[in-house]
Structure formats: structure tokens, C-alpha cells
Amino acid sequence: MQKLTEAQLNELEKDLNAIRDEVLADLGERDARYIRKVIRLHRSLEVAGRVMMPFGFIPPVFVAATTALGLAKIIENMEIGHNVMHGQYDWMNDPALHSQTYEWDTVCTGDSWRRTHNYEHHTYTNVIGKDRDYGYAVLRLSDDVKWHPGHSLQFINYVLLSVFFQWGVGVHELETERLRRREIRWKDKLPFLKEFARKGGRQAFKDYVFFPLLTFPVAPIVLAGNVGANLIRNLWSSTVIFCGHFTQDAETFTEAECENESKGHWYLRQLTGSSNFTGGKLVHLLSGHLSYQIEHHVFPDLPAHRYPEISPRVQEICARYGIHYNTGSFAGQYGTVIKRILKYSLPDGVRSRLEAQPA
Amino acid sequence: MLSKLENSTTLRWLGKQLFNREDPAAFFDPLLAPLDPMLVRQYVPARVERIEAETADTRTFTLKPAARWGGFCAGQHVTVSIDIDGRRHNRTFSLSCSPLRWQKEGLVTLTIKRLPGGLVTNWMHDHLEPGAVIGLGEAFGEFLIPGQPEPVLFIAGGSGITPILSQLETMAAEQYHAPVTLLYFVRTQADIIAAQRLHTLRQGWPAFSLSILATETGAAPRFLNDDHLDAVPGLRARRCYLCGPGGLMELATDLLHQRGIADDHIHCTFFAAPKAALAGDSLGGEVRFSRSDVTVTAEGEVSLLDIAEAASLSPRYGCRMGICHQCSCTKTSGTVINRLTGKTSGPGEEKIQLCVSVPKGPVNLEL
Numbered sequence: 001m002q003k004l005t006e007a008q009l010n011e012l013e014k015d016l017n018a019i020r021d022e023v024l025a026d027l028g029e030r031d032a033r034y035i036r037k038v039i040r041l042h043r044s045l046e047v048a049g050r051v052m053m054p055f056g057f058i059p060p061v062f063v064a065a066t067t068a069l070g071l072a073k074i075i076e077n078m079e080i081g082h083n084v085m086h087g088q089y090d091w092m093n094d095p096a097l098h099s100q101t102y103e104w105d106t107v108c109t110g111d112s113w114r115r116t117h118n119y120e121h122h123t124y125t126n127v128i129g130k131d132r133d134y135g136y137a138v139l140r141l142s143d144d145v146k147w148h149p150g151h152s153l154q155f156i157n158y159v160l161l162s163v164f165f166q167w168g169v170g171v172h173e174l175e176t177e178r179l180r181r182r183e184i185r186w187k188d189k190l191p192f193l194k195e196f197a198r199k200g201g202r203q204a205f206k207d208y209v210f211f212p213l214l215t216f217p218v219a220p221i222v223l224a225g226n227v228g229a230n231l232i233r234n235l236w237s238s239t240v241i242f243c244g245h246f247t248q249d250a251e252t253f254t255e256a257e258c259e260n261e262s263k264g265h266w267y268l269r270q271l272t273g274s275s276n277f278t279g280g281k282l283v284h285l286l287s288g289h290l291s292y293q294i295e296h297h298v299f300p301d302l303p304a305h306r307y308p309e310i311s312p313r314v315q316e317i318c319a320r321y322g323i324h325y326n327t328g329s330f331a332g333q334y335g336t337v338i339k340r341i342l343k344y345s346l347p348d349g350v351r352s353r354l355e356a357q358p359a
Numbered sequence: 360m361l362s363k364l365e366n367s368t369t370l371r372w373l374g375k376q377l378f379n380r381e382d383p384a385a386f387f388d389p390l391l392a393p394l395d396p397m398l399v400r401q402y403v404p405a406r407v408e409r410i411e412a413e414t415a416d417t418r419t420f421t422l423k424p425a426a427r428w429g430g431f432c433a434g435q436h437v438t439v440s441i442d443i444d445g446r447r448h449n450r451t452f453s454l455s456c457s458p459l460r461w462q463k464e465g466l467v468t469l470t471i472k473r474l475p476g477g478l479v480t481n482w483m484h485d486h487l488e489p490g491a492v493i494g495l496g497e498a499f500g501e502f503l504i505p506g507q508p509e510p511v512l513f514i515a516g517g518s519g520i521t522p523i524l525s526q527l528e529t530m531a532a533e534q535y536h537a538p539v540t541l542l543y544f545v546r547t548q549a550d551i552i553a554a555q556r557l558h559t560l561r562q563g564w565p566a567f568s569l570s571i572l573a574t575e576t577g578a579a580p581r582f583l584n585d586d587h588l589d590a591v592p593g594l595r596a597r598r599c600y601l602c603g604p605g606g607l608m609e610l611a612t613d614l615l616h617q618r619g620i621a622d623d624h625i626h627c628t629f630f631a632a633p634k635a636a637l638a639g640d641s642l643g644g645e646v647r648f649s650r651s652d653v654t655v656t657a658e659g660e661v662s663l664l665d666i667a668e669a670a671s672l673s674p675r676y677g678c679r680m681g682i683c684h685q686c687s688c689t690k691t692s693g694t695v696i697n698r699l700t701g702k703t704s705g706p707g708e709e710k711i712q713l714c715v716s717v718p719k720g721p722v723n724l725e726l
Contacts, residue, residue: 043387090687119678
């Protein structure tokens with residue numbers, strides 16, 4: 001990682017803090033209006049999707065309904081849920097938008113997400129051994145993990161994880177790798193499993209039992225549509241999320257490097273461990289502005305719709321300190337993620353030989 | 360009708376499964392509010408019907424709450440929620456009309472004085488207009504008229520007359536026959552609130568005696584004193600109700616104690632004007648953790664998280680640097696400073712991050 005002096009790190013901290021303070025002071029009507037508009041959009045899409053679904057025996061209506069419901073889930077998970085739970089709208093003092101009580105439309109409970117994402121992932125971003133999001137314990141993405149033959153099939157893991165992403169995220173806190181290594185016992189995970197079963201059961205009941213049975217004669221159609229909507233959300237969100245920290249230039253860190261970390265160093269780690277991708281306004285909305293993963297990691301509790309405005313200033317700061325600002329096209333960044341997954345499924349020897357070959 | 364749906368346990372359970380929230384009906388608010396703001400379910404909406412000036416700095420806001428509002432007893436107060444510049448602010452005010460008005464016309468009134476430096480009262484005076492919709496909480500408060508008629512003395516100061524107005528009009532309507540005296544202290548004649556209503560009461564209600572006293576006429580200010588109390592017949596037998604600025608309430612309580620009136624016959628209610636944040640104010644103060652029933656006194660720049668842990672509580676926390684919001688909890692009252700931003704919070708109920716909040720005066724936390 002960049003070697004900045006302590007003095008430089010202090011200056012970096014000051015410069016980034018200045019942006020944060022400025023935005024915080026500016027929060028008000030505009031931001032409230034924005035999130036309420038997005039919520040209105042979500043409600044409209046979900047109502048439209050669910051109302052249309054029983055009429056899905058007409059193929060175009062099925063496509064429209066499944067797409068509407070899929071988009072509703074995407075927006076609720078990414079632009080609304082993820083951002084609200086980060087505390088981005090706590091200042092509004094609206095009980096329905098409180099970070100600590102918001103519950104989102106996906107299998108993962110809000111509490112589990114707050115623990116594993118807000119706290120663990122954002123504090124230990126890309127620190128090998130501490131940030132369990134790095135590979136989600138089912139993918140080898142760097143040589144910090146020793147290769148074994150099972151890894152050669154990890155692309156299957158990737159596909160399964162993407163297809164069933166909401167369940168993967170929901171059960172992430174189980175820490176199966178630590179259970180296997182007997183570092184923790186199943187008994188320790190019982191409270192979590194109870195929470196997971198309750199929320200997972202609730203979501204499955206809603207999408208796969210209640211709504212299908214509500215319009216009984218067309219139950220299979222509604223069921224298929226709801227499965228489709230969840231699948232759309234799973235594939236989209238896993239793709240967006242993987243582009244956040246697994247792109248080629250995204251750096252990883254050791255625990256030792258980050259001991260007694262200063263705020264300036266934390267900022268630097270967030271800047272170099274995250275990656276952006278470009279796109280139109282729709283892409284930014286649907287990605288919950290995780291297209292600005294760098295800005296998000298530097299300022300997780302600023303309303304995400306502000307990231308596009310902040311981005312030029314963050315880029316300027318990076319240029320000044322000689323820090324690489326990791327961005328590219330969505331397809332480009334995603335390509336490097338796929339490459340990484342494939343590369344590290346190979347033994348180190350094979351991988352190095354392939355890398356040594358001219359492109 | 361919608362309330363019946365809301366109260367059905369099966370439907371509520373179903374709503375929670377489908378919408379992932381404790382108030383499932385409110386899921387549709389974002390779609391209903393643009394159609395008609397009175398349709399929201401997240402809180403009880405009340406539409407501003409009329410605004411009238413009482414004095415130069417006091418206005419009466421007449422509100423029409425949604426039918427499902429729970430009503431009130433004379434002397435109680437409500438917490439209103441108002442969105443100002445994207446933020447929801449909660450403030451508590453006394454209801455200044457009789458419950459009969461709610462029962463007969465479906466209307467209630469709040470008589471609100473503009474507080475110097477107060478965010479909400481100034482905004483209400485300057486920007487709230489008829490047609491606007493605000494949130495109205497359920498009425499609460501123990502400042503209630505006696506169940507059976509007995510002699511009563513009201514001592515009011517300034518805008519403290521508001522809950523007492525509610526009580527007087529209620530008592531007058533039922534021709535309360537025990538003697539009732541009101542000593543109403545104002546600074547000048549121009550500061551008398553509801554003068555017309557008070558005089559009307561005096562005309563139509565024989566048991567009622569009214570004394571309005573301007574403290575600032577004359578060379579020296581004339582506050583409540585023994586002479587005023589001497590003029591009240593049968594003082595010792597009276598049940599006393601006090602509402603006004605802290606100084607008046609303390610003075611009145613002392614004088615009444617001296618006359619042998621016990622605390623169980625003295626009822627007080629008031630909302631201290633939020634203290635304007637002075638630069639010289641020191642940090643720290645008494646912190647009460649209401650759920651744990653623990654009260655401690657803190658000094659200096661210690662964060663509420665550290666204060667809680669020093670008091671042997673174990674609140675949830677995460678990064679301890681104001682980023683992850685794991686330590687976020689509800690402050691029910693009091694002012695805190697955010698160590699990260701330097702901003703001072705409001706005095707009302709809001710969520711704060713324990714790890715970066717420092718108390719500035721007494722603070723109440725739901726912890």
C-alpha cells in the first residue's frame with residue numbers, strides 16, 4: 001500500500017473530514033425529499049408488480065410484473081435499506097428511517113447486517129482475516145489463502161452465491177469456516193440461527209406461499225414471478241457488490257499493518273481497498289450509489305445520492321497525495337472481478353506462469 | 360374503519376410479515392400522503408385550520424386531528440411533530456381549549472408563545488399556515504381538575520395560562536359550583552392571553568373569581584406576594600394549580616407551603632423554555648438512563664458511551680468513532696454536543712450516537 005508519512009496521513013484526514021463536515025452541515029430538505037421520492041418509487045413498483053403478477057399468464061404482463069417487483073427489491077435493498085441502515089438518514093428523526101430499527105426486504109435480518117456490514121466490514125475493510133466479506137469464505141481471491149484442489153471449482157461457488165445471494169448474505173454471520181475449524185461452536189450460533197430462520201421464513205412465506213396462494217388458481221405463475229424477482233435482485237446486487245472490493249487494483253491489507261491505525265490511515269485503506277464504476281443515473285440509483293464505493297467507504301453515513309457531487313473532490317485529493325483512484329466502466333471492472341475469481345482458482349504456480357505470459 | 364383493521368391481531372401479524380415493520384399500515388403512506396396528507400398512518404395527522412394572534416408573540420393554532428386521535432382531559436399536553444428542513448422535530452404543548460370542543464367540533468387548540476432562539480416555535484409562527492398537516496401525539500399529563508367539585512386556586516404566569524384555560528372552560532361548562540379563583544400574572548396588559556375568553560368566563564360562571572395582574576406596570580415590578588394570597592377566601596381549603604415560569608412556580612409553592620398547604624394539594628406543570636446554548640456553558644450534567652433506572656452525574660468532555668460504561672451499563676457499540684451507528688439510541692430529553700461535528704442537538708426526543716455525544720446539561724436516555 002501507499003506509503004504516506006504520518007504528517008501526510010494527518011493532512012489527508014483533515015482534507016477528507018472537511019468534505020464530510022461540509023456535507024453534514026448542508027443536509028436538509030433536499031435530501032429528505034430525495035429519499036422520500038425513492039421510497040415512493042419503491043412502493044409504486046412493488047404494488048404494481050404484485051398487482052400485475054396474478055395476470056402473468058399473459059407473457060408480457062409476466063415480464064413486466066417480475067421486472068417491476070425485481071426493481072422494487074433492488075431499490076429497497078440498495079438505495080433505501082443499505083443506506084438507511086448506515087445511518088445516512090438518521091438526522092431526519094423519522095422512526096421509519098432509523099438505522100438501528102430498519103428492516104429490509106431480504107432474508108438477512110437488519111441486526112445481522114448491521115453487525116457484519118456496518119461494523120465488521122466497514123471497520124476492517126479488506127483486512128485479510130478480519131473482513132469476512134473478502135471472498136465470503138467461499139472464494140479464494142488472493143494468495144493470502146493457501147490453494148487447495150477444491151478451489152479449482154470455485155466458479156461454481158460464485159454462480160451459486162450469486163443466484164442465491166440473499167440467502168448467502170443472510171447466513172453470512174454463521175461463520176461456517178470458523179465452525180469447521182472448531183474455533184466456535186454451533187451452540188454459540190443458536191441465537192443467530194433463530195433470527196435467521198425467523199426472517200428467512202418470513203420472506204419465504206411472503207414471496208413463495210402467501211402471495212401465490214392469495215390468487216390461488218394462478219399460484220404457480222405468481223410463485224414463478226416472485227422467484228424471478230428475487231433472482232433478478234440477487235444477480236444484480238451480487239454483481240454490484242463484487243465490483244466494490246474484488247477488482248484488479250483493489251488492495252488488501254494485513255492485520256499487522258492496521259494495528260493502532262490512525263484515522264488518516266483508515267481513510268487511506270478505505271480509498272485503496274474500494275473501487276468505483278461509471279454509468280448513467282439509472283445505474284447509480286439501482287446500485288444504491290455503490291458505483292461510488294470509494295466515496296461510500298470514506299463517508300458511509302453521508303446520504304449516498306451526494307456521492308456523485310463529492311467524487312470530484314475525492315479524486316482531486318487522491319491526485320494530490322498520489323493515491324490511485326480505482327474506477328472504470330461497469331463491464332471493465334466486472335471483467336477484472338471474473339478474472340480474479342478464475343485466476344485464484346488455479347494453483348499459484350500455474351497462475352504465475354499464466355500472468356507471466358504476454359497478454 | 361381503518362383503525363379496526365389496524366387493531367385486528369391477525370392482520371397486524373400478517374402486515375408485519377409482509378412489510379417488515381411494526382406499523383404495517385404505514386407502508387402505504389408514501390403513496391397516500393401525496394393524495395391527502397391526512398391519510399397517513401405512521402402518526403396521527405392534524406390539519407391546521409386557523410391561526411389567530413393572541414398577543415404580539417403568542418398565537419393560537421386551531422387543529423383538526425384525524426378522527427382516531429384519542430382525545431384528552433383538560434390540563435393535559437401533547438407532543439407535536441413537525442418536519443422543518445427535512446428534520447422531524449418533536450415539541451410538547453398544552454392543549455388550550457376544553458375537551459368539549461374536541462367532542463363537539465373535532466377541533467383542538469394550541470396556544471404557543473414564540474421563544475427567543477427556539478427553532479420550532481419561531482418556525483411555527485413564521486411558516487406554519489392553514490392547510491398544513493403536522494403530527495399529533497396522544498395526550499398525556501397529570502395536571503387534572505378534581506373529580507368532585509372542591510375549592511380551587513389557579514396561579515398562572517404568561518403562557519402558563521394555556522392548560523388552565525382548558526380547565527376553566529371545562530369547569531364552567533358544567534357550572535362547577537365550588538369557588539374557583541385565578542391569579543393570572545402577565546408582564547404588561549399587552550401580554551394578556553385570551554383576555555376575551557377569561558372575561559366571558561367571569562360573566563357566565565358565578566363561582567369564578569378572576570384577577571389579572573401586570574407585574575411590570577409601575578416603578579418596581581410587583582410579583583406574587585402574601586397580599587394576593589390573603590385576598591383569596593378559604594385559601595387553606597383550596598386545591599392549588601400552578602403553571603408558569605420557574606420563578607413564579609417556586610415562589611408560589613413557597614408561599615403556599617408557608618400557609619400550611621401540603622404538597623398533595625399543589626399541582627404543577629410547565630415546560631421549561633429550552634435554554635439557549637451559551638458559549639460559557641460547561642459540558643457534562645446529570646445523565647439518566649431511564650430503562651436501567653440509573654442516574655449519574657458526568658463532567659467535562661466524556662462521551663455518553665463512556666459515561667454509560669462507567670455506570671456499569673453495557674450499551675451496544677461498534678467502531679466507537681461515530682461511523683457505524685451501532686451505538687445509536689434515543690435521547691428523550693436534554694441537549695448533547697456531537698464531538699465529531701461540534702453540533703449541538705435540540706432539546707427534544709431524537710436518536711443520537713452515544714460514542715460521539717457529550718451531555719450539555721441534564722440528559723435523559725432510553726437505555
